[in-house]
Amino acid sequence: xxxxxxxxxxxxxxxxxxxxxxxxxxxxxxxxxxxxxxxxxxxxxxxxxxxxxxxxxxxxxxxxxxxxxxxxxxxxxxxxxxxxxxxxxxxxxxxxxxxxxxxxxxxxxxxxxxxxxxxxxxxxxxxxxxxxxxxxxxxxxxxxxxxxxxxxxxxxxxxxxxxxxxxxxxxxxxxxxxxxxxxxxxxxxxxxxxxxxxxxxxxxxxxxxxxxxxxxxxxxxxxxxxxxxxxxxxxxxxxxxxxxxxxxxxxxxxxxxxxxxxxxxxxxxxxxxxxxxxxxxxxxxxxxxxxxxxxxxxxxxxxxxxxxxxxxxxxxxxxxxxxxxxxxxxxxxxxxxxxxx
Amino acid sequence: xxxxxxxxxxxxxxxxxxxxxxxxxxxxxxxxxxxxxxxxxxxxxxxxxxxxxxxxxxxxxxxxxxxxxxxxxxxxxxxxxxxxxxxxxxxxxxxxxxxxxxxxxxxxxxxxxxxxxxxxxxxxxxxxxxxxxxxxxxxxxxxxxxxxxxxxxxxxxxxxxxxxxxxxxxxxxxxxxxxxxxxxxxxxxxxxxxxxxxxxxxxxxxxxxxxxxxxxxxxxxxxxxxxxxxxxxxxxxxxxxxxxxxxxxxxxxxxxxxxxxx
Numbered sequence: 001x002x003x004x005x006x007x008x009x010x011x012x013x014x015x016x017x018x019x020x021x022x023x024x025x026x027x028x029x030x031x032x033x034x035x036x037x038x039x040x041x042x043x044x045x046x047x048x049x050x051x052x053x054x055x056x057x058x059x060x061x062x063x064x065x066x067x068x069x070x071x072x073x074x075x076x077x078x079x080x081x082x083x084x085x086x087x088x089x090x091x092x093x094x095x096x097x098x099x100x101x102x103x104x105x106x107x108x109x110x111x112x113x114x115x116x117x118x119x120x121x122x123x124x125x126x127x128x129x130x131x132x133x134x135x136x137x138x139x140x141x142x143x144x145x146x147x148x149x150x151x152x153x154x155x156x157x158x159x160x161x162x163x164x165x166x167x168x169x170x171x172x173x174x175x176x177x178x179x180x181x182x183x184x185x186x187x188x189x190x191x192x193x194x195x196x197x198x199x200x201x202x203x204x205x206x207x208x209x210x211x212x213x214x215x216x217x218x219x220x221x222x223x224x225x226x227x228x229x230x231x232x233x234x235x236x237x238x239x240x241x242x243x244x245x246x247x248x249x250x251x252x253x254x255x256x257x258x259x260x261x262x263x264x265x266x267x268x269x270x271x272x273x274x275x276x277x278x279x280x281x282x283x284x285x286x287x288x289x290x291x292x293x294x295x296x297x298x299x300x301x302x303x304x305x306x307x308x309x310x311x312x313x314x315x316x317x318x319x320x321x322x323x324x325x326x327x328x329x330x331x332x333x334x335x336x337x338x339x340x341x
Numbered sequence: 342x343x344x345x346x347x348x349x350x351x352x353x354x355x356x357x358x359x360x361x362x363x364x365x366x367x368x369x370x371x372x373x374x375x376x377x378x379x380x381x382x383x384x385x386x387x388x389x390x391x392x393x394x395x396x397x398x399x400x401x402x403x404x405x406x407x408x409x410x411x412x413x414x415x416x417x418x419x420x421x422x423x424x425x426x427x428x429x430x431x432x433x434x435x436x437x438x439x440x441x442x443x444x445x446x447x448x449x450x451x452x453x454x455x456x457x458x459x460x461x462x463x464x465x466x467x468x469x470x471x472x473x474x475x476x477x478x479x480x481x482x483x484x485x486x487x488x489x490x491x492x493x494x495x496x497x498x499x500x501x502x503x504x505x506x507x508x509x510x511x512x513x514x515x516x517x518x519x520x521x522x523x524x525x526x527x528x529x530x531x532x533x534x535x536x537x538x539x540x541x542x543x544x545x546x547x548x549x550x551x552x553x554x555x556x557x558x559x560x561x562x563x564x565x566x567x568x569x570x571x572x573x574x575x576x577x578x579x580x581x582x583x584x585x586x587x588x589x590x591x592x593x594x595x596x597x598x599x600x601x602x603x
Contacts, residue, residue, distance in 0.1 A: 082470075082480060107501045111482045114435065114467040118474035123436060123562030126465035144566065150462055153357040154366050156568045163562040201479040201514070205496070206507040222600060244595055262521070269464065276598065279591065287570075288354070298598070300591060306579065316594070317579035318587045328588035333601055336592065 006164040008044045009034060010070075010098040012089070013061045014108055015053055020060045023104035023172035030131060030175035031102060032065040038133045041141050043099070044068055048092060050085055052077050055190065062186030065178045070096070071190040080108055083200035086115045088193055093120055098165045099141055102131075105169035113169045123160035125168040129291075134159075143168070148268055153287050173218055173272035215263045217247045222277045225249030225266055225293070226259075226322070229282020229304070233323055234260045237281065240330040243337075249273065249293075251283045267292035281322035285310030342395035342492065344386045345449070346419075347442060347456040347472065348379035350403055350410040354461045366570070375410050378457030382518040384525040386455050387418045389490050395452075396420045402430055402441055408541055415536035416528035422539070427546040432558025435467035440560070442468070443475035444551040445544055451513060453495065458483055458517040466517070473515035481508050482517040 009031040013024040024047075031045040047061030050072045058071040072088050089112075092098070103113040105127045117124035125145040134140035143166045145158045160166045217223055224246040226237045234248065241248045250264040266273055268288035278296035283289060285301070285308055293299070294313045301314035302322040311317040318325065353374045358367045375383075386397045398421040399414040401407050411422035423445070430441050446454070454476075456469035466482070473480035481497055488507065489496035497516060499506045528536075546553070554560050582590065595601050 107483050107499075110466045111470060111480070114470035115474050115480070117467075118436060118439060118471040121436070121562075123434060124467060124471075125563055126435075126463070126467055149464065150352070150354050150357055150366060153354065154568055154570055157566045158563050159566045160563050202481055202508050202510045204506055205509050208498070208505040208507065210504055222595070245600060269461075277595065277600070287357075298594070300594065302587070302591075306581075311579055315578070316590070318590065319579060319581045320584060320587050324584040325587045325591070328584050329591050332588050332592040333595075336596070336601060 001162075001164060003164050006097045006099040008046050008096075008098055009100040009102065010046045010048055010092070010096075010165070011061070011066065012101065012103040012109065012112070013047045013049045013058075014104055014106060015049070015051055015057060018053070018057060020049070020057065020064070021104065021106070022177070023106055023109075023170075024061075025064045025177040025180075026172065026175040027102045027104060027170055028061060028065040029177035030170070031100075032178050033176075034131060034133065038138070038141070040139055041133075043141070046070060046096075046098070048072070048089070050077065050088055055188070058190070059186075059188060060180070062188065063180045063182050063184055065184075066186055068187040068189060071188070072193045073190055074193050074195050077193075077195060079204055080112075081200040082111055082115055082202065084195050084198045085112050086119060087198045088195070089116050090119055091193075093165060100143055101165045101167045103167070103169045105171050109169050113167060117167045120165070122163040122165055122167055123158075125158045125160075128168045128170045129174050131168070131170070142166075148288075148291055171272055173274065215247060215261075217249050217264060217266070218271050218273050220247035220273070220275050222246035222279070223249040223266070223273055223275045223293075223296075224279045224281065224326075225251070225283060226254055226281045227251040227283030227289075228253035228257060228259075229284075230254060230259065230322065232259055236323055236326050240326045243330045243333045246277075246279070249278075251286070251289045253284075253286075280310050280314070281326065283310050284308050285313065342389075342393055342453075343449075343451045344389060344395045344397050345446065345451045345454045346379070346383045346386045346397060346399050347454065347469070348383065348399055348401050348410065348414070349376045349457070349460045349462075350374070350401065350407045351376045351460050351462045373406070373410070375413065376457050376460040376462075377520040378459055378518055380457070380525045381520045381522045382455040382457050383414060383417065383419065384523040385487055385518055386453075387526065388523065389453075389487070390418070390420075393490065398423060398449075398451075400442070400445065401425070402433075402438060404431070411541050412536040413528060415539050416532035417526055418529065418532060421542065423542045423544060425544045425549070429546045429553060429557050432561065433556060434561035434563045435463075435465055435471055436563070437556050437558075437561040438468050439471035439475050440555045441549065441551065442472045444549040446472070446476060448549075452492070453512055454478070454515040456515065456517045458519050469515060469517035476515070478513055478515050479510050480515045480517070481510055484516045484518050485522055487516075487522075 047066035130146035402425040459466035485500040486498035
């Protein structure tokens, strides 16, 4: 393998609901930052879009930072297929020789990335939270990929010196997208691809909605989050959240005990959130929870234990019982809202 | 019908402690468990066995101590247990692990492979799909329910972020299971006594027909450059107020940030 032949940062752009999903826009933003940080490489950011989508959709990748958009188009490619996407991506690897491939660590990305990496016999790092070029050599294109392991208790920086492309999946919600600009210049490389020779034995039969409306806590401005300390009293959080305009979050402990649904889980194995205000109630602050919320703009922690680790990341800590404080807070806000002036 | 279940023995990450002085994990005394997604996969296999009379084989790669886990799986009802163990296998990344697992699996008969979606020590979710690739098999990951199972095919429900997909695949194939798919059964009393009588099949490097350059630490394309623990910073105001004053404090913060309108 001649590593020097491989160039540029490729970002797999996942379509969802006729848009390029935020998690992919974040990766385009991160790729732009990486390329700018190492101008000596003269690398481009290349967005890869696959499917039967419109040109307009594929071009969004260009608006969000791709210097070039490769659009693998086939009008019969109506939904994701592990095998077809892998084969099509393999053709890009063979023809275009990407040095780096970034894939969002969504359910789709985590299905596709290992398949591509194994077929091209290269390394793959999962669920990265930080990317940098080799800090010790300013000319190097070696990617330093940092990711949490052991439930967020430990961080590892992973490198792949021997194989190309360097592949990694990246946690949604961690990287920053660039501002989208429809006037931005980029190269649009649309390729009509043949898929007749590729057979995916897996057939999609039906799509089912989740029973309860899936909560998307990652979009909330305020998250009111509860831990095991809340026990079976999440209704107290829900009432308060309603009053202050928050979504309800939870620690893994609370979710594992069945106090609240998995959609609400914040942390290493749940969602990464960065609301304007995060209110942690009865959450001790295990590293794996902190990993999912410490980037919140402002953190309020309420805990009975003055030594709880959650206080170490909080802007303000209140030593006390959240189950006593929250109903009082609900009342306080209700009175305020109902004031006559 | 032969079902292979791929499992991993992992440290219980909720019991991990950090040595703040050294900035390392304290691993002594941390209990090991069967990885939850894998254990749920074993339960699925045992239910299919109850329904259709399949033979269920537990397969793991790991150190000799992983035998303990396999004994527990015997006690749950596994028919066979295989341990791939060799110093040459150790330190493998997901690619090298998949090469090793696939090398073994190529030697045996199977109709369905069930792997846990991901292990709680690494959270990568890569070994299942990569093993499927190395065996040239179709895969369905993130499986939350098995809806239909026969000699010819499997129909499953896959959990995505916002919905489910019902997917069908002919056998043989690989599915990866979520821990929510099935609550693992307890070990049976007669199973426990059985568990210590049954043999565990041990396979070492010499038993697998495999290229030594694609396994273990040396064969792994990804290398760990460094590890570190998170620095804990202390910048907070910690207040001891009564309930009413605490509630007012939070209310004031939210009002100052203009979240609370009329």
